[in-house]
Every structure is written in structure tokens, then in C-alpha cells.
Amino acid sequence: MSVRPGVFLGSFYAGGGSHLGRLAGLAADAFKAVVAFKLRAFFCILSVSLGIAAITIIVATVEGAYKKAYDIIDIFGPDSLLILGGNTEARAVTQRQKTITLDDVNAIRGGFPSAYFVTPMATRGGVDVSYRDHRHQTLVIGSTSDYAASWSWILAEGVDLSSDDVTGRRNVCLIGQYVATQLFDQPPPLRAGEEPDPTRGRTRSVSPVGKTILVDRLQCRVVGVLSQRSASQMGHNINDRIIMPITTVMRKLQNESRYVTMVKLRFRDAQYLKSWIEQLRQFLRQRHRIKFDQGDDFTIVSPDEIIRFLVAFTGSLVVFLGITAVVSLLVSGFVLANLFNLSVRERTNEIGIRRALGARKNDIFHQFILESTILTTAGGLIGFVLGLVSSKFIVMIAEFPIHFSWKAFVTGLGMAIVVGVVFAVAPARAAANLNPIEAIR
Amino acid sequence: MDNHVLGQLSDVYKTYRVGDITVEALRGVSMTLHRGDFFAIMGVSGSGKTTLLNILGCLDVPTAGSYVINGKDVSQMDDDMLSGIRNELIGFVFQNFYLLHYATVLENVLLPTLYKDNHTADNTRRAAEVLQLVGLQDRAGFRPRQLSGGQQQRVAIARALINTPRLLICDEPTGQLDSTTAAEIMAIIKALNNSGKTIVLVTHDRDIAAYANQVLTIKDGQLVSVT
Structure with a gap:
């Protein structure tokens, strides 16, 4: 045994x-x-x-x-999709084609009533901004009035862009915390003989809200400041951005009348997100008249994909x-x-x-x-x-x-x-x- | 069966195979252990006395013949049952004491209770009793190495007694001890016999064998004289 x-x-x-x-x-x-x-x-x-x-x-x-x-999905929104122009598999990010039109956006609004936000965005990077003698380069995002809501981004001060701002192509903007720091904060006062030290804490003596800043060549009134967001997405500082009405950005900064850079969507029924993705894909392929043997001319980014x-x-x-x-x-x-x-x-x-x-x-x-x-x-x-x-x-x-x-x-x-x-x-x-x-x- | 019979060996043979050679260690041994018996087994080395002791102690089973202990034939028992018999019915005292050096006196004495099936008995109280019996009640917390040889053997006796066995198997219990200490140990064993324990003791020493009531001599695997 x-x-x-x-x-x-x-x-x-x-x-x-x-x-x-x-x-x-x-x-x-x-x-x-x-x-x-x-x-x-x-x-x-x-x-x-x-x-x-x-x-x-x-x-x-x-x-x-x-x-x-x-954490990143949380910011992106678990019920969210992002449609980008061009196919990421075919082209590098910087050379992305513009293929999504404002007509597409309106059609999506009509065809997908379950999407409670359909927010088109037009972006331009490396834009010079200044306030008095403070200068900075940043990313400008043109959006409709629900930018803060569609990204669940709380405002630290002021108000969101209004629909009147968008329809009126007004020169107004929301600024990110990093931009606010760069333009409005004062370095600590220098004592006699002291060299400026960029690492020392800056102080903000004025509120940016109501001030007019220069964006490229546009006089632009700050209506709100976005709250600080901690997650840095793959090295980018997401607090370094300015949000303006999409109409203003397209007409006055891009000279563009049809194409947008991307569209953010949020759906009421997040559990069906997979089927929304497929429906959206077929919807856009049809609108863009893509033959069955050709690839998409757009990219749909979903939370799943970000995780992957x-x-x-x-x-x-x-x-x-x-x-x-x-x-x-x-x-x-x-x-x-x-x-x-x-x-x-x-x-x-x-x-x-x-x-x-x-x-x-x-x-x-x-x-x-x-x-x-x-x-x-x-x-x-x-x-x-x-x-x-x-x-x-x-x-x-x-x-x-x-x-x-x-x-x-x-x-x-x-x-x-x-x-x-x-x-x-x-x-x-x-x-x-x-x-x-x-x-x- | 006689109520006073504890164990019965009938025509027991034990053969070992060592490589190609078959060794007959026991050749037709018969003996009866009654309650209260005190046997001394004498014999030269290789005579088969250790094999006999192993079989009496249920550490080994006969190749042929039968050993009935407490009314049950060991050939009908599996390894676990034999372990149970050793645990509850038999106590062992070895020449080299065989205490666990890393455990205290009390822990050594309690060792057999670890393998008992029912834990209802108050083991600590019982341990104090048997330590008292061998006169070591004030050494419970000591390590074996802190004790003399005679004291270590007394711990081993206390350990053998903790589960109140009927049969005590003593394999040259005084082999490592001087004659004074040996006499003390034999006095304890004799007292246990007087209180009703059955004792089987193996020894070379005639003076030690003299403590027994019956002395058996074994030669070439057979009992040759019973005195």
C-alpha cells in the first residue's frame, strides 16, 4: 500500500x-x-x-x-465612440485624411436617436496663443456646445460654450488648466540679483474668465476654464488645450466648410455598443459609397479598442x-x-x-x-x-x-x-x- | 478465547529476501501472552529476537502462521489498522530512547496522542500523570538533551504509557545505561508489570532478565528454552 x-x-x-x-x-x-x-x-x-x-x-x-x-476609458466614457477621418491602419495619425463631413454628422444625428451626444470636432495643433506678454502654443479644438458634457469634463470656472456661440461663430473659448497656467499665472517675484527659476510655483492673481486672449490672430474671450484632469494619455498633457465653437475654428482658423476632424458619440444603451459600432460603420460606408471590397475611409474608436x-x-x-x-x-x-x-x-x-x-x-x-x-x-x-x-x-x-x-x-x-x-x-x-x-x- | 490472553503466536515463520538469499528469521515460534506476563527474551545477535519483537509489536507481520492480538488476527489488518494497534495497545521503549530532540519533554510524551482517533481524553492531564509516575513532573519543559540518559529513558517510558497500552515492548531498555540507572529503570518497568501491564523485554544481560517472570531463549529463529 x-x-x-x-x-x-x-x-x-x-x-x-x-x-x-x-x-x-x-x-x-x-x-x-x-x-x-x-x-x-x-x-x-x-x-x-x-x-x-x-x-x-x-x-x-x-x-x-x-x-x-x-482610468482612460473613464475619461473617454464607457458609452462613447469616436469617429476619426481616414483609416488608421492605412495612414499614420499625422497624415489622417479628412473624410467626415458636417452632413455626415447631421445624418448620424438623424439616424441614431439613441446617441444622446453627437459632437463634431475640428482640431488644429500648434496654434500660437498669447495674453499680454505671456505666449504659448497649444491645441485648438472646435466643438459644438456640448464639449464639456460629451467628455464629462467639469468646468473649474465660468460656463460652457452656448449654442448661440456656435451658431453666431463667436470668438469665445474654454481653456485647459495648463493653458491657464501658462497665460495667466505669475512666476514668483524675483528678489534682487536672483535668476528666474521655472520650477518655482506660479501664482494666479486674476481669473482668466472674461479676459481676452489672442488665438492665432483672433481676439477671443475666455468664458470658462476646464478642471484639471490627471490622466496623461500616452505622454500628451490633456490639460493643454483650448476649446472654441467649431464654426469659429472651421471658418476663421482652418478655412474649411465641410470636413471635421472627428465626431464624439455617446449612447444611451452602452451594453449594445458593439452593435452600434457595426451599424455606424455600415451607415458611413453607405454614405461614403465604399465598395464591399474596399476598406473603410474612417476609424471608429471604442472603449474596447483603447483597452486592447x-x-x-x-x-x-x-x-x-x-x-x-x-x-x-x-x-x-x-x-x-x-x-x-x-x-x-x-x-x-x-x-x-x-x-x-x-x-x-x-x-x-x-x-x-x-x-x-x-x-x-x-x-x-x-x-x-x-x-x-x-x-x-x-x-x-x-x-x-x-x-x-x-x-x-x-x-x-x-x-x-x-x-x-x-x-x-x-x-x-x-x-x-x-x-x-x-x-x- | 481465554479472557486473560492478550496475544497468541502460533507456529510463526518470518522469511526475508536479501538479494537472492532468503533468510529465515523465525522458524515456527509459538507463544502466548497473558495479561500481566513479564517475558524476557534472550539470544545472540542474528538469533531472530528483534524480528520476534517486531512481530509482537505489530511493526511487522508473519510470513506464515498467525498472530492474534486482542482477539484479532494481524494478517487480516491493513497498515492503518496495525498503526492503530501500535498506538493504542502497545507501548515501545527503545535502547536509544528515540526522543525528538527539537520537542520538549511534555511534547515528546504527548506525541502518541497526536495519532489517536478520539481526542476526547484530557491528554495534558494524562501526560502530567505519566510524568509523575516516572518522577519527571518538574522536567516537562526541558529538552531531551538537557537530561541524563536515565531521565531520557524515563521520558520514553512516560511516552509509551500515555495512551494506556496493555503491552509494553522494551528493546534492550538499559543497553545505554550504567548499572545503577539500569536498576532504576527496571524498577519502574517491574512496578508497571505489578500494576497489570504485560511486558516483553529483549536483553543480553542475565541480571536484567532476572526481573522477568519468564525468560525465553531464542536461537536460529526458534525458541529453545522457556524458564
Whole structure:
């Protein structure tokens, strides 16, 4: 008769209180042995904790990537779609064709009543803006009156663009926090002989609202200031922008009468977003008279797609770390198995005594599995702390989103326990199957 | 079956295979253990006395013949049942004491209770009792290495007694001890026999064997004399 691992698990389920009582006694006993054999404990915990630290960082990195993705989705809007002119697969972003017309926008408004926002936008980058002697270059976005609402962007001061501003092609604007800082904030007063220091905090003594700034060559009144948004999207500072009526931007800054750069849509029934995407695609293909064998001349960006992009962005690093983690866990597993083989050989006599005193094969098997699991659990806990600490260094070296939660903790601990059970099976079985007569000789 | 019979060996054979050679360690041994018996088994090394002790202690089973203990034939028992018999019915005392060096005296004494099926008994109280019996009640927190050889053997006796066994198997219990200490240990064993425990003791020493009520001599796997 030999002990199989199935018996180990079986005894947890099959037995009632007496089995659990027996196991609790064995666990307390195993704990004593763990403490007694300090060198073995040290090396087991060391090797397991390194592996678990790696696993913890992986999980935290994956979580961080997803959290970052969802932060961005949150800004983008989970019920939102963005239609861009041109096909991103065919052309680089900077050379994007303009293919979406104002007529398209109106048609979408008519054809998709479930879209509660259909906001066309016309953009122009690198526009010179100035207020008195403060100069800055920024991105100008022409939009209809619901810009702040369609991006769920709260105003820090003032009011949103009105529909009268849009129809009247008025020279009014909303400015982002970064633009407000650049144009309206004063550097701290210089003391005698002091050089200007750009890193010192600026102070704002006037409210930008109501002031007139120069955008390109247009006199433009600031009606509102957008609140600060923290997420920087792939290196861009999203607070560095000016919003103006789309009519003003197209006529006075772009000399454009038909084409818009993009359209933002928000749908009431976010759960059907996938089908809205397909309907929208067919709708636009039809309007643009695209033959069935030709590609789209526009791109629809959805929250799913943003997540896919961001996750792919971090994917290669995660794969690399993942392989490292699996290898280090395997290594720690084999280290553990070897240390336990040695331990079983060294404690042959003890095993014989225990068997003579009435220990069953299963009791011996459980004892070693428990010893191993206690050690790897300790290794898992230490590994989690190691992971926390070393991730601080990773964040310092590479700007990388790492997020720790109970998931990283539970995964690390779970892996540690699995390693403890799996790699101790062979030595524990060898111990259980020792012949007691020979073991006590 | 006689109510006073604890164990019955009937025409027991034990053969081992060592490589291609078959060794007959026991060749037709029969004996009866009654409650309160005190046997000493003597014999030169290789005579089969250790094998006999192993079979009496349920650490091994006969190749042929039968061993009935407490009314049950060991050939009908699986490994777990034999473990249970060792745990509850039999106490072991070894020549080298065989205590766990990393556990305290109390923890060593409690070791057999770990493998008991019902945990209803108050083990700590019982441990205090058996430690009192061997005169080591004030050494419960010590480690075995802090004790003398005689004290260690007394801990081993306390450990053998904790589950109140009927049969005590003693394998040269005084082999590592000087004669004064040996006499102290034998006095404890004799007292246990007087209180009703069945004792089987293996020894080389005629003075030790003299404590027993019956002395058996084993030679070439057979009992040759019963005194």
C-alpha cells in the first residue's frame, strides 16, 4: 500500500471533526519541526519568496495596466465612440485624411436617436496663443456646445460654450488648466540679483474668465476654464488645450466648410455598443459609397479598442516578467523538493519512531506536506512584501503603472501554497512509505 | 478465547529476501501472552529476537502462521489498522530512547496522542500523570538533551504509557545505561508489570532478565528454552 496525493485531499472532505482535529494537531506539530530545522526553513523561504515576489509584481503590473486603461476609458466614457477621418491602419495619425463631413454628422444625428451626444470636432495643433506678454502654443479644438458634457469634463470656472456661440461663430473659448497656467499665472517675484527659476510655483492673481486672449490672430474671450484632469494619455498633457465653437475654428482658423476632424458619440444603451459600432460603420460606408471590397475611409474608436491597445502596449513586458516568474517558481519548487528529500533522509529515524508510536502513512505524508506548506506560505507573505518594495524601484526606473490589490496578494499566496503542496508530494510520499522497521534501526 | 490472553503466536515463520538469499528469521515460534506476563527474551545477535519483537509489536507481520492480538488476527489488518494497534495497545521503549530532540519533554510524551482517533481524553492531564509516575513532573519543559540518559529513558517510558497500552515492548531498555540507572529503570518497568501491564523485554544481560517472570531463549529463529 502506498500513499497517493488524492488521499491527502480526500481526508479533508471525507472526515468530520475528528479528521480536522487530527490535522490541526499535525499542523501544530509540523510548525515545531519547521522552527526546529532553521537552515532548511531559511532556504525554503528564501527561494519561494523570490519567486512569489516576481509573481506579485506581474499581477500588480497587469492590474496596473488595466487600471490605467480603465482610468482612460473613464475619461473617454464607457458609452462613447469616436469617429476619426481616414483609416488608421492605412495612414499614420499625422497624415489622417479628412473624410467626415458636417452632413455626415447631421445624418448620424438623424439616424441614431439613441446617441444622446453627437459632437463634431475640428482640431488644429500648434496654434500660437498669447495674453499680454505671456505666449504659448497649444491645441485648438472646435466643438459644438456640448464639449464639456460629451467628455464629462467639469468646468473649474465660468460656463460652457452656448449654442448661440456656435451658431453666431463667436470668438469665445474654454481653456485647459495648463493653458491657464501658462497665460495667466505669475512666476514668483524675483528678489534682487536672483535668476528666474521655472520650477518655482506660479501664482494666479486674476481669473482668466472674461479676459481676452489672442488665438492665432483672433481676439477671443475666455468664458470658462476646464478642471484639471490627471490622466496623461500616452505622454500628451490633456490639460493643454483650448476649446472654441467649431464654426469659429472651421471658418476663421482652418478655412474649411465641410470636413471635421472627428465626431464624439455617446449612447444611451452602452451594453449594445458593439452593435452600434457595426451599424455606424455600415451607415458611413453607405454614405461614403465604399465598395464591399474596399476598406473603410474612417476609424471608429471604442472603449474596447483603447483597452486592447493599452494592454498590448504593456503585454510584452508582462510576458517577459511572466516567464521569469514561472521559471523562478519552478526553481524554488525544485529547491524545496530537494531540501525536503534531504530532510526526509536526515529524519528517517524520527519517521520510524512516529510510525512505531502509531502514525499512519497518511499522518507522515500530511506532516511533510504541512511543513512544506507552512514554509511556502511564509515565503509567500515575505515575497509579497519583497514585491511591494521592489516595485517601488521599478516605478522609479520606468514610468510604469503598478497597482497592488488583494488580487496580487491572493495570487501570490495561492501560488506559494500550490508550490508547497505539489513539490513536497514526492518527498512526503517517500517518507510515508519508509519501512518503520528499517527506519528505527 | 481465554479472557486473560492478550496475544497468541502460533507456529510463526518470518522469511526475508536479501538479494537472492532468503533468510529465515523465525522458524515456527509459538507463544502466548497473558495479561500481566513479564517475558524476557534472550539470544545472540542474528538469533531472530528483534524480528520476534517486531512481530509482537505489530511493526511487522508473519510470513506464515498467525498472530492474534486482542482477539484479532494481524494478517487480516491493513497498515492503518496495525498503526492503530501500535498506538493504542502497545507501548515501545527503545535502547536509544528515540526522543525528538527539537520537542520538549511534555511534547515528546504527548506525541502518541497526536495519532489517536478520539481526542476526547484530557491528554495534558494524562501526560502530567505519566510524568509523575516516572518522577519527571518538574522536567516537562526541558529538552531531551538537557537530561541524563536515565531521565531520557524515563521520558520514553512516560511516552509509551500515555495512551494506556496493555503491552509494553522494551528493546534492550538499559543497553545505554550504567548499572545503577539500569536498576532504576527496571524498577519502574517491574512496578508497571505489578500494576497489570504485560511486558516483553529483549536483553543480553542475565541480571536484567532476572526481573522477568519468564525468560525465553531464542536461537536460529526458534525458541529453545522457556524458564
